[in-house]
Amino acid sequence: MKVKSNRLVDRAEPAKIPLYQKMKDDLVQRVLSGEWRPGELVPSETALANEYSVSVGTARKAIEQLAQERMVVRQRGRGTTIATNRGGSTKPFRFLKFFSRDHIRTEESIYLEIMPGKATAQEAKSFGIEAGAPVARMVRLRAANKMPMLIERAAIREDLCPKASQLITLHRPVSISSFLDRMFNILIMRIDEKICAALADEEDIKHLGAAAGDPVLAVERLSYDLAGRLIQISQLHVAKEAYYATSTK
Amino acid sequence: MKVKSNRLVDRAEPAKIPLYQKMKDDLVQRVLSGEWRPGELVPSETALANEYSVSVGTARKAIEQLAQERMVVRQRGRGTTIATNRGGSTKPFRFLKFFSRDHIRTEESIYLEIMPGKATAQEAKSFGIEAGAPVARMVRLRAANKMPMLIERAAIREDLCPKASQLITLHRPVSISSFLDRMFNILIMRIDEKICAALADEEDIKHLGAAAGDPVLAVERLSYDLAGRLIQISQLHVAKEAYYATSTK
DNA sequence: GAGTGGTCTAGACCACAAT
DNA sequence: TTGTGGTCTAGACCACTCC
Numbered sequence: 001m002k003v004k005s006n007r008l009v010d011r012a013e014p015a016k017i018p019l020y021q022k023m024k025d026d027l028v029q030r031v032l033s034g035e036w037r038p039g040e041l042v043p044s045e046t047a048l049a050n051e052y053s054v055s056v057g058t059a060r061k062a063i064e065q066l067a068q069e070r071m072v073v074r075q076r077g078r079g080t081t082i083a084t085n086r087g088g089s090t091k092p093f094r095f096l097k098f099f100s101r102d103h104i105r106t107e108e109s110i111y112l113e114i115m116p117g118k119a120t121a122q123e124a125k126s127f128g129i130e131a132g133a134p135v136a137r138m139v140r141l142r143a144a145n146k147m148p149m150l151i152e153r154a155a156i157r158e159d160l161c162p163k164a165s166q167l168i169t170l171h172r173p174v175s176i177s178s179f180l181d182r183m184f185n186i187l188i189m190r191i192d193e194k195i196c197a198a199l200a201d202e203e204d205i206k207h208l209g210a211a212a213g214d215p216v217l218a219v220e221r222l223s224y225d226l227a228g229r230l231i232q233i234s235q236l237h238v239a240k241e242a243y244y245a246t247s248t249k
Numbered sequence: 250m251k252v253k254s255n256r257l258v259d260r261a262e263p264a265k266i267p268l269y270q271k272m273k274d275d276l277v278q279r280v281l282s283g284e285w286r287p288g289e290l291v292p293s294e295t296a297l298a299n300e301y302s303v304s305v306g307t308a309r310k311a312i313e314q315l316a317q318e319r320m321v322v323r324q325r326g327r328g329t330t331i332a333t334n335r336g337g338s339t340k341p342f343r344f345l346k347f348f349s350r351d352h353i354r355t356e357e358s359i360y361l362e363i364m365p366g367k368a369t370a371q372e373a374k375s376f377g378i379e380a381g382a383p384v385a386r387m388v389r390l391r392a393a394n395k396m397p398m399l400i401e402r403a404a405i406r407e408d409l410c411p412k413a414s415q416l417i418t419l420h421r422p423v424s425i426s427s428f429l430d431r432m433f434n435i436l437i438m439r440i441d442e443k444i445c446a447a448l449a450d451e452e453d454i455k456h457l458g459a460a461a462g463d464p465v466l467a468v469e470r471l472s473y474d475l476a477g478r479l480i481q482i483s484q485l486h487v488a489k490e491a492y493y494a495t496s497t498k
Numbered sequence: 499g500a501g502t503g504g505t506c507t508a509g510a511c512c513a514c515a516a517t
Numbered sequence: 518t519t520g521t522g523g524t525c526t527a528g529a530c531c532a533c534t535c536c
Contacts (some may be wrong), residue, residue: 019506042502044521044522046520054506057505061506069498074523075514076523077521078515078516080493092484097495140373159363189498193495193496193497195492195493195495197446197465197466197487198446198464201312216446217446217466235455244444247439247441249438249439267524268524269524294503305526305527308523323502324503326532327502328534329503379503387519
């Protein structure tokens with residue numbers, strides 16, 4: 001980032017941000033503030049254009065960018081709605097890009113352990129909260145087509161998801177992202193993953209049917225919400241029969 | 250590619266395809282035909298709008314979509330150019346999303362083996378060519394910051410890249426994608442990857458410093474060009490110290 | 499200074515969903 | 518029938534690159 005006396009520019013001029021950009025940023029804020037709930041219709045293009053005193057074309061550009069980022073969904077004749085992770089219609093393993101030889105028809109979550117806990121120093125740093133702050137911890141076995149595919153160890157921050165451990169114990173949701181959406185209006189929008197190779201540990205041997213010395217995929221996943229806040233940290237161990245699929249553009 | 254009596258559709262109805270879509274498709278064809286070479290300036294918005302008898306806004310939309318798909322690069326005040334993979338300025342491991350603790354400053358390719366070969370039945374099927382058709386085969390060790398990170402076994406179809414094995418023997422390029430661009434005007438635009446866990450084989454032990462029984466990442470990569478043709482099939486073995494990073498949106 | 503892409507406007511007509 | 522988003526037009530001014 002080259003800065004050529006930015007302060008002067010900032011003070012003297014309003015920094016020359018395009019109208020559609022400013023409008024888009026403001027719309028994001030309004031979504032985050034909860035003014036519109038997930039699944040709800042937002043005002044039409046023309047209404048928003050009037051409200052922001054811009055032309056319809058400019059408003060379109062702002063809204064189209066939000067649609068491209070999957071923050072809203074546009075439907076001709078109906079209107080524009082806030083995106084949602086709810087609804088059983090979303091395909092299983094929406095965010096999980098692994099697959100096996102067969103198509104995945106069913107998804108199952110078997111919870112091995114759920115308990116409230118306190119953030120470790122490292123977790124606190126990642127989450128941006130204080131060490132010792134409450135988190136929900138869980139271990140679950142995830143299966144596709146009745147076959148155990150991976151074991152997940154997860155921590156969810158309870159400052160944004162109060163009583164998450166109790167609620168998860170109660171509902172034992174198959175999909176955490178859909179659960180977070182329903183319970184806390186938190187939309188998981190981006191997931192970063194780091195993948196490396198490891199050897200099967202005792203739990204992999206016990207639950208994934210791995211043998212001692214078998215290789216497994218070890219995945220660390222960081223799940224972020226609309227606002228870019230880190231919500232969940234997971235470690236996955238994926239059975240060696242399963243693949244991860246990615247695409248680079 | 251599904252074809253539902255395209256001729257009939259074309260004759261009977263104009264199929265209601267938006268103008269900007271038709272224009273974009275045609276521009277793609279012109280790029281693929283080699284009318285404009287990678288790095289070359291294409292006509293301006295207004296020139297293209299005139300040529301296609303559409304308004305500038307419509308032409309913009311077509312060109313903007315090509316830019317979004319990274320097929321062209323737009324620069325204000327300069328013009329629009331066909332994308333390129335050449336040039337040392339692109340960061341190392343452009344398509345390879347793995348990383349180590351340190352930043353990657355240098356990239357190296359040590360070729361262990363390069364030889365012409367014939368496509369196996371499976372390769373032929375993937376490439377969409379005849380079994381026994383010529384391919385270039387190679388094994389290379391790729392290193393970052395002087396540390397060996399992975400071993401790659403690759404096959405490149407020689408029907409589209411004639412004499413690839415000789416040329417690679419001659420130039421031993423660090424980046425294959427940049428090499429394909431320079432030599433054959435083939436732009437790698439998309440790479441699909443399947444990742445699974447495996448145990449280090451003899452070559453991993455010999456060249457990656459792995460021990461027997463160590464886990465490694467086994468990655469299968471399929472590289473496609475602008476036209477969506479499969480150009481290269483690779484198997485990577487990534488040392489266990491390295492990570493793969495992905496992001497899901 | 500000439501030409502480029504980036505932003506913005508103010509209209510028009512259409513396909514579609516809801517009622 | 519009403520209102521929505523999708524397409525398309527024909528202008529305008531600006532920031533920028535290149536000569």
